[in-house]
Amino acid sequence: MQTPYTQSGTVIGVFTDLDKAQNAVESLRREHVGTTVRLIENDFSEDFNVKADRLSNTKEEGGIGGFFARLFGFEDEKPRSELKLNADSELYFTDSYQNKHHFVLVEGAHDQSDVRSMIVSLGGTIEDRGNELYEREVFSRSGLRDDESVMELRDEQLKVEKRSVQTGEVHLRKDIIEETRTIEVPVMREELVIETRPLTGSARPGSLSAVDIGERQEIRVPLSEEQITIQKEVVPREEIRLSKERIVENRTVTETLKHEEAHLEEEGRITMKGKDKDKARFKGKTPYRGDAEQPSI
Numbered sequence: 001m002q003t004p005y006t007q008s009g010t011v012i013g014v015f016t017d018l019d020k021a022q023n024a025v026e027s028l029r030r031e032h033v034g035t036t037v038r039l040i041e042n043d044f045s046e047d048f049n050v051k052a053d054r055l056s057n058t059k060e061e062g063g064i065g066g067f068f069a070r071l072f073g074f075e076d077e078k079p080r081s082e083l084k085l086n087a088d089s090e091l092y093f094t095d096s097y098q099n100k101h102h103f104v105l106v107e108g109a110h111d112q113s114d115v116r117s118m119i120v121s122l123g124g125t126i127e128d129r130g131n132e133l134y135e136r137e138v139f140s141r142s143g144l145r146d147d148e149s150v151m152e153l154r155d156e157q158l159k160v161e162k163r164s165v166q167t168g169e170v171h172l173r174k175d176i177i178e179e180t181r182t183i184e185v186p187v188m189r190e191e192l193v194i195e196t197r198p199l200t201g202s203a204r205p206g207s208l209s210a211v212d213i214g215e216r217q218e219i220r221v222p223l224s225e226e227q228i229t230i231q232k233e234v235v236p237r238e239e240i241r242l243s244k245e246r247i248v249e250n251r252t253v254t255e256t257l258k259h260e261e262a263h264l265e266e267e268g269r270i271t272m273k274g275k276d277k278d279k280a281r282f283k284g285k286t287p288y289r290g291d292a293e294q295p296s297i
Contacts, residue, residue: 038107
């Protein structure tokens, strides 16, 4: 009987160049394409035949044993002799190890098609056979019985990210404005005042005599005035300061999210048991539950 396995949304990209594989891991993580993005690095060397005993009980994480441990998450404290792989899986992944393949493992991929396209664009290849064998091994180690099957239900979750964008810019500059100002300035000037007064009485000593009459005499009186000199001086009037204030406001975003629900489709007489038997939604015929009351769906 073939062991059932779950379609867990796992995508494995195969790379022969380690730098490209590391770059792919960083890119896929930035895009949040799945729940986990891991790099399974291949350390294959020329002494492969020495390291190839993956079933030994050594703690050494090199060689093909370490490669398998990193790929399937083996516990170090558990003997590897108990961690047998399916023959097909062992053949496939041993061949990958010998071919120096590095694996980029995306688990819980939200959109497998997008993840596959991204891996190819980043220099990797997709091998569906590897995906299938990996999921079979993971399923076989999940503790399920051969007659059990698992379907994973997933939800889309709203992840809000914020980024700063420039919405405007302020330029502060100075313009020179010319204007005419008129002010009144008091200035002083001297004017000559002439007064004539008649003289009476006798002549005083030293006065003019008859002999002096007719000679030329003159008196000099200097006159002055204030003149205006204009100078301009630059003085600070006021200052302008610019600063930024952060305002926090709430904005509402609306998005449609998807989630997965299980639907059972059955035919014939089906008896259901278990505490969660009423959680599934039924399509098609109403299930038969023995003597239990048939619910109306």
